[in-house]
Amino acid sequence: MDSYIGSYGYTIHKKYISSEQVKKITSDLTVKPNIHNGMPSQSVTSFPVYRESSSKYYVPKFYGIEHFGSVQTRLKENSLANDLLFVGSLREYQNTIVDKYINIAHNGQDIGGGGLLEIDTGLGKTVIAINIIAKLKVKTLIVVHKEFLLNQWIERLNEFTPAAKIGRIQGKIMDTEGKDVVIAMLQSISMKDYNPDIFKQFGLMVIDEVHHMGAEVFSNALSKVVTKYTLGLSATMNRKDGLAKVFKMFLGPIIHTEKRELSMNQVNVRCLQYFTRDEEFNETSYDYRGKTQYSKMISKLCSYNHRSEYILRYICELLREDPKQQIMILAHNKCLLKYFYDSIVSRNIANQSVGYYVGGMKESDLKISEKKTIVIATYSMASEGLDIKTLTTLVLATPKTDVVQAVGRILRVKHANPLVIDVIDSHEIFKRQFSQRKRFYKSQEYGISFISSNLGSFDKKHWQTKMYKDVESKQRDKNTVNCERKTSATYNAPPELLKILNTPVNMYDDDDDALNSYLNTDEECHIEV
Template identity: 25%
Template sequence: MLIEFDNTIALVKPEGDGELEMYAQVREAVKTMAPGARYMRQHKLWLQTKGAKGWDGRTSILSKPHPSNGSAFFPTGLLPYIHAELAALATMPFTFNDLRHRPQMPSYEYSVPLRDYQADAFLAAVNNKVFMGTTAGYHWPQGVLQIATGGGKTELAVALCQAIPVPTMFIVHRKHLVTQARERFKKYGIDTGQIGDGVFDPNTSGVTVATVQTLDRLFKEGDNEKIKQFLGAEQIFFDEAHLAASKIAVGNQLVSVSRQFRRAYYRFGLTATPFLKDEYSNQLLMGCTGDRLAHITNERLIKAGYLTPPRVVIIKMPDIGRPKSWPDVYDHAIVLNLNRNKRIIEELVKCPKPALVMTSRLGHASILRRMAINKGIPVPAVHNGATKNKDRTKGIADLQSGKISAIIATGIYEEGVDIPNLRTLILAGGGKSKVAALQKIGRGLRKAAGKHEVLVIDFNDQTGAILKRHSAARKKIWEEEGFDVKERD
């Protein structure tokens, strides 16, 4: 069986019924449950009829064979994984035709100072090989660089850009991260272009920071005059790459954008929390970037003294007994629960400052802000997805300087927000997602002068089975991360 691959797509060319059958077996083997399948009518019908009708809920990231010639395709990032599945089934030889565009090889020269684990991750990125049945192997400089929040992912990206001086796209998912990334690159003498947040000014020979949404729009509009100014990128970074697996729409958008950069030989995902979703979503991420190249944990960085140890205090909240449906449970036991909200404000009043209170809903954040102001805590307007970059930047600067002592924010603060001297983090919104939990707690782990720990206030909500499960899931996350965890009433 022949597999031809470039930097984005692997094309399978089966010959004869035997090879078609082998591909069909692999496609079946790597099928996973589609996210949200259990809510779909056709899957419910399949369950009700015990498979006689409807859909079993499984899907594959591998395409179906073309009816005319049997050819099929999948993202190149999955090729080593698919090869392993093929090798397990192979009763006949298969060959590879490597069609990747290859720019210059790394110089290994960079000026940004790297810690030991960053240097190890750098070498893993530039030296990675996959063998796929060969002795020499294929140079495979792509994959996920998993480094805990505060561990210096951007500095690693800067080192890679210095060592691989080719046209580069640094892709982010939120407008405020464009400014933040550009400032970090500028700190190390790299002047970047920008695509997004109303600006189109790519650096055609250097680094360009871009939002995935703007790139997706430009590709869909077919604006070739603009596209040709950045499409020659030979290296791409996906910042907060776990978002490729956060929602199918986001994952598909990232895969779609990724496929456009056919010359991008170097492909890296930067994140603290990859491969924590369902298998299909994880395959989307791997298709964009490749498999994990480095894994640097919170526990390792805390033990090494690079991050601040958290002290997690979980406060038990009693069952309020009334609501039955999930929306009512969340509204009455979390958002509108007066006793719980009072407890949040009590903890905010007495906790070390500066403090960050995080909620899942804007309405809940607004309630808490009014209660905080009534207790004499000057809290600025709630920071949320609609907050302008300049207002968010000013709020964080005021918090750092001591001009204000607390900020209340929604999920917009889960990623890409640096508040090194943060002393307290109050998790007011509940939830069970490991990705969200670790992203949130990462806001408080950065080191600062005189900071020996960060206090994390969480809640053990006892209203309804779902909130109980969510609370237990978060406690398990904290314990698995090796954090100091205590419970109290």
């Protein structure tokens, strides 16, 4: 078939393939994201991840190998003139990952010399990648999507390969000549038209936070840069829109997954269940198709000061418990972050030791914020690359389904009592999101406890620990709640909420509606746990 792997990818001559094969290429490589979070269906369009000329198709390297077989490569290794000396040592599991990747890169003809490393936050994926760069001994392009990640890579390269000459591709900056490692901004490669010959000098491409590469705009970079070796890094390769398959076709399959041992951190999750009688706040917004308007609902939470004050009260409680802890508050919208920041400063909370950690800030300002008692950040900044080893407590001030990477920010160094504060709202869409978070907490064996805003205080006696399913009793009744736990205790609610009801029922671990209906009522009840 006279195919080969070149600087445009896996190259196939049109005259050597059948009409059925052409149909398969165009069908397989025209992708469309799944709809999620109420995204309007008309806003979702398909896009191609292949290119063609009058005589050839250019398809992703690993797709071509899988469907059309192994072929010769015309890509150069572009070895470095001088060896890069790696200064430092790896842990045993890190050495295992490096050895596995190097073996595949050199000998894995079937998968094309590369793949993806799925490594939990805090387990050293950056230092693993730098060790791989030093061992492959080829000129390397590292692609990142945020400037603070670019600066972070420069710091780590200087630390572990001090002899490396480091260049940059960003906007009009094209500093590649005579460099061992070049760090490029993903947005620049995706959207700017650089001379394609620039990318022929690289033997290895490393993409940090590779899960972003499934998006239409960013996937353009994968067509522009084709190297003999490929390496994708992320704590999670999943994408809600189903487009993880895109970067896997270009970069290779997952070749190693390294998860944090459950026993490494005894994380406690404290869930603040927020309720209000405000009917307008409690309403769910729908579009004309009857779908929940997720962004509008998030904005409602962020602008509701009564809710924000409840969270601030608990932050003050946390600081009374342990003034030495470092707290990160996460939210979607900057308006809520500003409310927190202004309130903390004006009320002299934490001696006004508070700093922003949001997009667009200078590296020097981010460094200053890293030393504050309270760090106020967006989810997007905290989900990837953030490396503040002193963080001990995380406050999830607005709801999010996937908090794996965010929680990882308090696990980078083993602390005595890492703590997650999870605010649960009463709207159905947000309760469903909490169910997803709760599954993650349970899978990691985190301790989970609950308290309701209706109780009026954060006294320890008001907290309920995680409930376990009562598998023996089959009776259910909606008048009282009877739970079975690993330990026995008596729950004492304030007098105004207590009333003894006569008929016992069971509450099951996943029966969120039953729990919420209790916590949202003014009726008194007695709970036996």
